Amino acid sequence: MPTIHLDSLVKRYGEVEVLHGIDLEMADNEFTVLVGPSGCGKSTTLRMVAGLEDVSDGEIYVDGNPVSHLEPKERDLAMVFQDYALYPHMNVAQNISFALRLARRPKAEIDAKVKEVAAMVGLTEFLHRKPGALSGGQRQRVAMARALAKDSGIFLFDEPLSNLDAKLRGQMRAELALMSQQVEKNMIYVTHDQIEAMTLADRIVVMHGGYIQQQGTPEELFKRPANKFVAGFLGMPPMNFLNGEIEDRDGRIFILGEGFAIEIEGEKAEAARKHNHKLITLGIRPSDLRFDPEAPADRSLSLDVMVSEYIGAQSVLICQCGSEKVTVELNSETPVALGTALKFAVNPNGVHLFDRKSESAL
Amino acid sequence: MAQPNQTANSAFFVLIAVLVFMSVGPVLLMFVNSFKLDVDIISGTSGLLFLPTIQNYETALCDILWYEPEHIDFCSLKFGGAFINSLIIALISTALTLVIGCMAAYALVRFRFMGRDTVSLTTLMVRMVPPAVLLVPVFGLWNNEFCLDRDGLIGGAIRDVFGGRGDVCLAGTHTGIILIYVAMNLPFVIWILQSFIVQVPPSLEEAARVDGAGPFQVFFKVVLPLIKPGLAAAAIFTFRIAWNEYLLASALSDRNTKTVPILIVNNMSEFNVEWGVIMATGMLLAIPPIIFTLLASRQIITGMTAGAVKG
Numbered sequence: 001m002p003t004i005h006l007d008s009l010v011k012r013y014g015e016v017e018v019l020h021g022i023d024l025e026m027a028d029n030e031f032t033v034l035v036g037p038s039g040c041g042k043s044t045t046l047r048m049v050a051g052l053e054d055v056s057d058g059e060i061y062v063d064g065n066p067v068s069h070l071e072p073k074e075r076d077l078a079m080v081f082q083d084y085a086l087y088p089h090m091n092v093a094q095n096i097s098f099a100l101r102l103a104r105r106p107k108a109e110i111d112a113k114v115k116e117v118a119a120m121v122g123l124t125e126f127l128h129r130k131p132g133a134l135s136g137g138q139r140q141r142v143a144m145a146r147a148l149a150k151d152s153g154i155f156l157f158d159e160p161l162s163n164l165d166a167k168l169r170g171q172m173r174a175e176l177a178l179m180s181q182q183v184e185k186n187m188i189y190v191t192h193d194q195i196e197a198m199t200l201a202d203r204i205v206v207m208h209g210g211y212i213q214q215q216g217t218p219e220e221l222f223k224r225p226a227n228k229f230v231a232g233f234l235g236m237p238p239m240n241f242l243n244g245e246i247e248d249r250d251g252r253i254f255i256l257g258e259g260f261a262i263e264i265e266g267e268k269a270e271a272a273r274k275h276n277h278k279l280i281t282l283g284i285r286p287s288d289l290r291f292d293p294e295a296p297a298d299r300s301l302s303l304d305v306m307v308s309e310y311i312g313a314q315s316v317l318i319c320q321c322g323s324e325k326v327t328v329e330l331n332s333e334t335p336v337a338l339g340t341a342l343k344f345a346v347n348p349n350g351v352h353l354f355d356r357k358s359e360s361a362l
Numbered sequence: 363m364a365q366p367n368q369t370a371n372s373a374f375f376v377l378i379a380v381l382v383f384m385s386v387g388p389v390l391l392m393f394v395n396s397f398k399l400d401v402d403i404i405s406g407t408s409g410l411l412f413l414p415t416i417q418n419y420e421t422a423l424c425d426i427l428w429y430e431p432e433h434i435d436f437c438s439l440k441f442g443g444a445f446i447n448s449l450i451i452a453l454i455s456t457a458l459t460l461v462i463g464c465m466a467a468y469a470l471v472r473f474r475f476m477g478r479d480t481v482s483l484t485t486l487m488v489r490m491v492p493p494a495v496l497l498v499p500v501f502g503l504w505n506n507e508f509c510l511d512r513d514g515l516i517g518g519a520i521r522d523v524f525g526g527r528g529d530v531c532l533a534g535t536h537t538g539i540i541l542i543y544v545a546m547n548l549p550f551v552i553w554i555l556q557s558f559i560v561q562v563p564p565s566l567e568e569a570a571r572v573d574g575a576g577p578f579q580v581f582f583k584v585v586l587p588l589i590k591p592g593l594a595a596a597a598i599f600t601f602r603i604a605w606n607e608y609l610l611a612s613a614l615s616d617r618n619t620k621t622v623p624i625l626i627v628n629n630m631s632e633f634n635v636e637w638g639v640i641m642a643t644g645m646l647l648a649i650p651p652i653i654f655t656l657l658a659s660r661q662i663i664t665g666m667t668a669g670a671v672k673g
Contacts, residue, residue, distance in 0.1 A: 050568075050572060051571075051572075052568050052571070052572075071571070071576075072568075072571045072572045073571060073572070073573070073574040073575065073576070077572065078572065079568075079569070079572045081565045081568070081569055082565075083563065083565050085563065085565040085566050085568065085569035086566075086569075087566065087569075087570075087584060088588065089587040089588060098570070098573050099573035099574050102573060102574045102575055102579060103574055146569075146573070150573070150574075
């Protein structure tokens with residue numbers, strides 16, 4: 001399968017620069033997910049790879065060859081669009097075989113391919129229906145089948161699941177994950193949904209404001225976010241951020257803030273000691289806060305419960321710590337009275353420190 | 363659901379009845395009168411009691427009938443020829459208008475180029491000029507400009523084949539009339555089709571491009587099938603105008619290229635107005651647009667783009 005390399009890719013609309021030099025290397029047979037909030041440039045990047053947007057500066061290499069001057073049809077890629085983009089005047093079989101018919105492949109080959117792909121996505125019974133007579137999920141499958149039939153090495157997804165309802169989205173996500181294991185292709189997947197990114201990706205590329213914030217495996221990004229944005233973007237419920245100051249008490253490093261003073265150890269303490277500025281932001285994921293009334297004060301946060309959201313086995317509590325809000329998760333069976341103060345132990349490995357000004361991780 | 367207003371308001375039905383009578387009445391009158399002798403028509407006893415005759419139709423169709431009707435000494439009406447002229451002119455001008463119109467509309471909607479808005483607006487402004495205003499300059503141009511010298515190679519060849527005298531000009535030819543009809547109908551067709559093309563989701567075209575379609579394949583295989591209803595509507599409109607047009611055709615056609623509307627007026631002279639024949643010709647004139655509209659309107663299906671994209 002072809003490798004893709006983006007070399008300081010820039011996109012300008014008139015005077016406005018929306019992508020500021022994207023460098024990206026996609027290895028063989030890799031599932032890369034571009035994730036970020038809307039307007040971060042992820043779709044633009046994908047459309048540039050597809051050839052649907054002009055490249056303002058920089059270059060796209062496929063297998064080492066520059067392709068940014070090529071038409072989409074010369075780039076050997078298949079794409080699934082956010083709104084499916086099915087041809088409404090053709091039935092499912094014709095939709096799937098459109099690319100093959102344009103390429104003037106022999107009829108027997110086309111028929112075989114349509115059958116194979118339709119079976120793969122479970123559309124065999126619907127081959128003669130028009131897209132208008134299909135449900136949302138089925139249309140999504142047709143879009144997928146159409147891309148699969150093309151047999152190209154590069155597979156592009158532009159938020160393919162964002163139009164489905166929550167249940168169907170979960171189901172399609174699982175099917176996609178299965179499919180990505182079965183077919184050997186280089187896939188680039190754009191989404192704003194961090195759960196899709198985490199579950200599907202071999203590699204996540206987090207984008208924000210036209211820059212790549214961080215790239216790596218889902219685990220790397222989750223455990224060692226490079227900056228406050230990545231930390232806050234990945235993970236559900238999102239990470240809690242508390243402003244604090246570093247204080248060195250006879251060699252022991254403390255983070256002091258409004259209503260808390262937590263000691264940190266190991267690598268993080270080392271990094272904090274070396275850091276020039278005292279003002280930092282402390283980041284702790286809800287999953288790294290454990291309800292423990294016995295926890296010592298320098299290892300825990302004392303939180304006032306404001307709102308309790310019951311979501312089944314777990315409840316999500318929104319609490320107050322000083323003037324800031326902290327989200328924690330708690331077993332629903334634990335009796336909680338609103339307005340009471342609870343103690344939560346901080347997992348020492350789950351502490352993240354960010355410079356308050358640059359927002360990058362210490 | 364109960365709609366009490368409808369049953370209560372009989373004035374509404376009276377209004378509808380009047381409207382129906384106004385639109386159907388003249389056609390009915392024309393139909394009835396086409397089977398009457400002129401004496402019956404003029405006599406004023408406009409009752410339904412008369413002896414129906416097909417004499418008028420025989421007169422109208424005298425040049426294409428296989429037998430010679432008894433009541434005609436000389437076949438002066440050339441309905442068959444005029445009918446074929448009308449068909450040629452209306453069909454070719456409709457086809458040309460649609461081909462040029464859909465491409466122009468597509469370009470105006472999808473491509474960004476300098477002066478796009480100006481072009482879009484001026485096409486409609488051409489439409490605002492009354493055809494009568496165009497007639498005089500066009501008549502001059504068709505008669506005196508764009509002519510091929512009769513001594514020249516092509517002009518000479520045309521004169522040898524078709525006969526006639528003078529230089530070969532656009533005036534009096536099918537081409538001349540077709541060209542002016544195309545020019546007259548294009549603005550409206552472009553405007554109709556623009557609104558249809560705007561509704562084709564751009565992502566469909568992008569999908570086709572990724573699937574390996576070139577610009578023309580995108581247009582002919584994806585865009586064109588989706589704007590079929592618009593093409594049909596535009597075709598009906600254009601055909602009807604071209605078929606019925608009188609003013610320009612009367613000035614730009616000659617004896618061999620005149621269309622049916624011109625022919626009808628030829629039945630009026632200072633001595634005699636042959637109402638029966640006029641009615642019969644009128645009935646015959648009305649048939650092709652009806653057939654054309656029935657065929658074309660089958661293509662007008664709403665919701666062509668249903669299911670293309672998630673709304």
